[in-house]
Amino acid sequence: MTDTEQPTWSGVQRPRRADARRNFDALLVAARDAFAEHGTGASLDEIARSAGVGIGTLYRNFPTRDALVEAVYVNEVESLVSAAQGLVDRPPWEAFERWLDHFVDYVGTKRVLVEGLNRESPVMRSCRGAMYAAGEPLLQRAQEAGAARTDVSIEDVVRLVSGVTGAVYLDAAQAQRVLGMAIDGVRAR
Secondary structure, three states: OOOOOOOOEOOEOOOOOHHHHHHHHHHHHHHHHHHHHHOOOOOHHHHHHHHOOOHHHHHHHOOOHHHHHHHHHHHHHHHHHHHHHOOOOOOHHHHHHHHHHHHHHHHHHHHHHHOOOOOOOHHHHHHHHHHHHHHHHHHHHHHHOOOEOOOOOHHHHHHHHHHHHOOOOOOHHHHHHHHHHHHHOOEOO
């Protein structure tokens, strides 16, 4: 995200010192994994232990559970935006499809995190805007190349993929098949 698009995390700032940044990033990874497995009520002590830091370091970086949940969510959106930026040199449809793969991973994490976030908060609105802004140019390139339908918007595609990934499937193979059918529906005919 650019500086103007970057959401504000409940007063949380990424540290400047390299060792403090490593701890901060390790906490984000440990929290993401713990939240994915146990929900946003996961033990903060376990998160700190998994990150290889003390609970004091966790609270110094994230004064509240809400601040940690929000920071993990924003970090996931930043990864999605970064993925879009890294795909601009790929052929249009391939770039868009690969971004959708990243989006599917993000949706899996988001589902757990959203339970702990105010969906209409400025952070959520900012994240939603940044996500759409990242995917829109990829979709437009695919549309201009004749690879994607011109009657769909990035919001349409995001809702489609979110709905498909939110369903319960018999197994991972079925989930991939259904997702493939949905994404294929975005292709131009």
